[in-house]
Amino acid sequence: MYKKLIFELDRGEVEQNYFSELDVPEEELEDLLPPSALRREPIGLPEVAENEVIRHFIALSTLNYHVDKGIYPLGSCTMKYNPKVNEDTSALPGFAGLHPLQPEESVQGALQLMYELQELLKEIVGMRAITLQPAAGAHGELTGCLMIRKYHKVRGQARNTMLVPDSAHGTNPASVTIAGMKTLEVKSDDRGLVDLDDLKAKLGPDVAGLMLTNPSTLGIFEENILEISELVHEAGGLMYMDGANLNALLGIVRPGDLGFDVLHINLHKTFSVPHGGGGPGSGPVAVSERLKDFLPVPIVSRHEDKYFWDYEIPHSIGKMLTFWGNFAALVRAYTYIRMHGAEGLRRIAETAILNANYLLKRLEGALELPFPTRPMHEFVLSAHSLMKETGVKTLDIAKRLLDFGVHAPTIYFPLVVKEALMIEPTESESKAMLDYFATTLRHIVQEAKEDPQLLKEAPHATPVGRLNELKANKELVVRWHNK
C-alpha cells in the first residue's frame, strides 16, 4: 500500500491547520502584484493529510540501510556512530533559531562556539589558522586549491600544475580543474606509496603543489612523508592534505607536523556529523603560516571577551558559502570533541586502526591484498583472481553482502586496484560485528566458487532486486509527470 510516490497519494484537497488566520486586511492579489507576474496554473503539489505523509516517509525510511542498523564499511567514508546527543545540542533553539545576519552582539554564544572549534581543530591537526566555511570535503578542496593558486600569484608565480597521486579521490582532480589548474598524476610504487622517483621527475617550476591523502586511499601511511614535504617545498610547491582519512591520525600524528600547508577536515567523517543520506557535511580547511593570509572571509576572532567576524585577511580568496559554514554540523563536531578530549580522540584512532587490522587478519586468504603493507584504518582487497576463476565480479560480491544484512564496502576504488573492495570498519564496530562481517565475506567467496549464479543475481533479500541502470540511463525519467 505504501509503495507509491507522494504524488500518487494526492487526494485533491485535504484539511490542514498549520497556520494562523491572516490577521491583516487582505488586498486583492492583482493590486499587489502585476497580473503578468502571477502563476496561472495551480502548482503541482500533492494534497495529502499529515498522517498519510508520515506513513509515506516512514515506509520509505524502512527501505534504507543505515549505520544505526549495522556495519557500513565504506572505505574513506568513515561511517562511524553518530552520537544522539549531537542531534539534541545542534537543535537547541538558541542555535537552530539564530538568523545568520543578526548583529554580532546578539550571537556571542554561537561565535564563541565557532571560535573554540577553530582552536580545537587547529590543535588537533597542528595548523596555524582555519576556516569553518566550506560545506563539504570537495568544497574544502576547492577552497584549498584557490588559496594555493593565489599564494603563488601574489608571489608573482604562475604555477599551474597540481600533482595528484593515481590513488586519489576523484574530487581531487575535479577540484583542481575548477580552481583553474591542471592535474598531473603521480604514480604509486609497488607498496602503494607515492613513487618518489616519479615525484621527483614531475616536480618543476610549474608545480603549485601536491595533493595527498594520508593515510592513502589504500589505508597506508606515507612513511616517506617528511621527505616528500621537503621535496615539494624545495621545488616551490605547497603540500595539500585530503583529510578524508584523518580518523586514523587523531592524537597520533598531526598533519601540520608532517609539513602540510593546507588540509580539509571532513567533520561528517572524523567528527561524527551524520552523513544524512549524502549530506550535508562540513569541510573546514586548516592552513600553515604560509597560507593564513589567504583564508576565505570572515573567520571568528576574539577581542578581550568579545567575539567578532574578522575580515582582516590581507589576501583572502573571498567567500565560498553564502553565510558562515554549516553551523549545525559545527555544533555536533564541537560536542563530540569536547566529550572526548585528547585521550578519547586518540582512543578513536587506535581502535579504528586495531579494527581494520583485525578485520584484515580475519579475511586473510579469502581475497588478494594487492599492497601487502600493514594498513592504518582501512585496507583494499582485490577480487581479480576470484573473477578470473569464477566470473564473479566485485559488484556481485557487494550485492550479495546486502543479503546478509551488512553494507558493502566501497567498490572499484581506488583505481590502482583491479576489482577493488575498500574496507573501513571504523572504531564503532564491535569485535562480534567484525567477526560476522569476515565470516560472511568468506562465506560469499565460497559461494562464488560453488554457485556463481547466486552472486550474479544478488541481492535476493533486499526491498528490490538488482536494478537496471542501463534502462534508467537510457530513459532518463528523472521526475514525476501528471499523466
Add this chain to the structure above:
Amino acid sequence: MAYIAHSESDRQEMLKALGVESFDALIESVPAEARLKKPLNLPPALSEMEAVTHLQALADQNRRGLLFVGGGAYDHYIPAAVRHILLRPEFYTAYTPYQAEVSQGTLQAIFEYQSLICELTGMEVANASMYDGGSALAEAALMALHHTGRDQILVADNLNPFYRQILQTYLNDQPVELIEIPLQDGAVDQAALQALLSERTAAVLVQNPNFYGIVEDLDGLAEPIHQAGGLLVVSVDPISLSLLKPPGAYGADIVVGEGQALGNPLNFGGPYLGLFASRRALIRRMPGRIVGVTEDGQGRRGFVTVLQTREQQIRREKATSNICTNSQLCALAATVYLSLLGREGFREVGRQCLQKSHYLAGQIEKIPGFKRRFNRPFFKEFAVSTPVPAAQIVRDLQEENIYPGLDLEKLGMGEGLLIAVTEKRSRQEMDRLVAALKTYQA
C-alpha cells in the same frame, strides 16, 4: 566517551590474533620523528551531562527576538512533522545511496524532491541538491561557461551581494569576465542589459525576487539572450513561486535558489539547500547527483542515480563539478515540507507573506521620514529609506529584542533597511516594530 564497544579483553584478544604485543606495533609505518610527543592540548573530556549543560549555556548567550531579517535566509514556520522524519536514523545515518537496493528510501525521496522542484520552478529536470543558494549560482555560471564555451557572465547588480562574492571567488582563476547589469529603480534595466549582450555572453544571472525583494518583470528577457546564444539563469526564493510565475514560463535555462525556507531551520546560516534545475537539454552538463526511475528483474519499480559519468568519481578532472557531499537531508526536509503543505498550504504561505509584508510596508510608510526606496512590486521583503542611519536603528532596537531588518549600507547596497516578513509575524508583532520605528520619525 568514545562510543567504542570493545572491552579490554576484546582488545587483548584482537591484538593476540594479530600476533602483536601492543598497539604501537600496528603503527610502525608512522615515522617516530613525525609522531606527537605529548598528548594533544585539549580541554578535559566532558560527560554527556556536562556537555549538554555547556552547550545549553552557549546557546543561552545568543539572543532571539522579533525577526524581520531576511537577505537570503527566512524565518518560516516548519510543521513539527518535518523534524520527526528527519530524526529517523534510516535517513540521517545513511550514506550517499551507492548501493541502490538498500537505499530506496533515500533514492525515492530524491526523485520526489526533484519532481517537486520541477513543479515549483517550471523546469524539466532538477538535481538532488547543492550546498546552498550562493554556491548553486556559482555552479550555474560554471555550467553556462562550459556549455557555451564563452567567457562573459552578466550579473544583475541587485543580486544577493554574498552570492556575487562567491561568484567572484569561484571565477577568480578562470579567464572569465563578470559584467554588472545596471539597474533602474532597483530592478534590472532591460534596455541596458540588451545592449550588453554579445557573442561573448555565456549567461545572464538575475535574481527574482531580487535582493531588494522586488518582483522583476522578466517577460521577454529570455528571447534576446537566446538570440545572442547565451543562457538565462534565475535565482529564486522558492516560497515566492507559490504565487509567482515559474521561471520556466519566462524562458529560464537554469534555475537555482536558496531552499532553506522550505522546512529548514535558520541554523545561523547552515546547512542550507542549494536548488538546481534546468531545461532537459542541459542535463548532461548539470552538476551533482540525479536520480531516475528503473526496475528490477521482476519488474518492480526502483530508483538509481543516473548519468554518473558526469561526476567526479568517474570523470575526475573532466567532471562537470567537484561536488560529492550535497545537502541531502535538507532536501528531504523540503520534500516533507512541501508534501505536508500541498497546493493549498503552500499557496497560503505565499499569500500571508505577501499580505503581511504589504501591511507592514503600508504602516511604515505612514511614519514621516520613512519611505519605500523603490516604486516596484515586491513579495515578502522591501527596502525603506530611514530618517537616521539604518545601522543606528538596528543597534538600538536590538536592546528591545527587535531585529528590524538589514542595514543595506553595510552590505554595499545603498542606504536604508531591508525588511522581511514571513507568515510567522503577527499583526501585533508588526505593530510593535512600527511603534519602535516611530521614535525615529522625522
